[in-house]
């Protein structure tokens with residue numbers, strides 16, 4: 586087994602591009618992959634488009650046809666259909682089908698490398714497009730690569746634990762697999778009362794034969810890093826132990842960060858990195874080490890996203906966190922970061938702790954308790970029936 590995780594990145598990763606001014610920018614790969622390389626990571630799998638048959642594991646044929654039609658976009662204005670349209674979150678761009686199918690292909694091939702036993706851990710920074718629905722684009726996401734990777738593992742009969750650490754509710758992955766008792770989706774996110782997509786409440790726990798296999802932990806705005814990590818630590822190990830997955834898929838959106846321009850939590854990359862290490866350890870404890878990690882959202886693309894990806898990779902590479910970010914990396918990206926108002930680049934992989942006011946911390950404690958009391962017995966009962 587190679588001692589390095591499989592890193593998924595290639596030329597096509599840059600093609601997933603909604604155009605200048607869109608928050609989900611491929612500019613993030615410049616400083617992001619550069620920092621990974623500085624740590625010794627080397628991309629080992631270049632994404633190529635998934636086949637139509639593969640996309641149909643999570644999407645409808647008519648939706649794939651709509652995406653292909655929008656792919657012919659040249660210039661001008663296109664009316665919205667299936668969530669894609671000019672002026673919206675998911676504007677059309679030339680070649681969008683191939684670009685989006687390649688993100689899906691990257692996560693699917695990484696999943697297959699894990700299923701074949703070629704690697705234990707894989708990281709696909711360009712993946713994690715968790716909002717895409719079976720027949721609709723949403724929230725910068727065209728095809729749902731984590732849901733497709735999970736579907737691929739399900740074809741081999743594996744039980745899948747999906748952990749979504751993005752600041753936004755992992756609604757698409759949840760919707761696609763909610764009825765399957767062999768997929769447990771767990772999403773920690775800023776409450777839908779304050780943030781897109783407006784869903785993911787405590788009482789949404791899955792239904793019928795799959796009751797207890799949907800877990801949502803909505804957090805109030807201004808939740809700081811210790812409290813965020815406390816919620817993850819309080820729930821994830823117990824959920825994993827109850828569910829006993831065969832493989833773990835996780836989404837590491839970096840948009841819960843204090844500096845992120847699109848959301849209101851006050852997380853740090855330090856807490857994100859610690860959470861990644863917990864996910865890693867749970868994969869070894871319960872799932873023979875099988876772990877596919879993806880990126881996700883993250884819109885402070887110089888100061889936050891590169892360090893967040895690196896901390897996930899370091900966890901997967903069984904490496905300690907270096908004291909400092911490389912000075913050459915900081916020098917190389919300083920000017921571009923300043924141009925986008927994201928300077929200076931941090932000199933360390935750690936951020937200072939971000940306090941949470943006591944009332945907010947108590948509200949999170951109550952949420953965690955409610956999740957525990959509603960979900961764990963349902964999940965245990967569902968697991969008991971298999």
Ligand SMILES: [Zn+2]
Pocket residue numbers: 751752753838840881882883
């Ligand atoms: Zn997000």
Ligand SMILES: [Zn+2]
Pocket residue numbers: 705706865869874901903
């Ligand atoms: Zn490991």
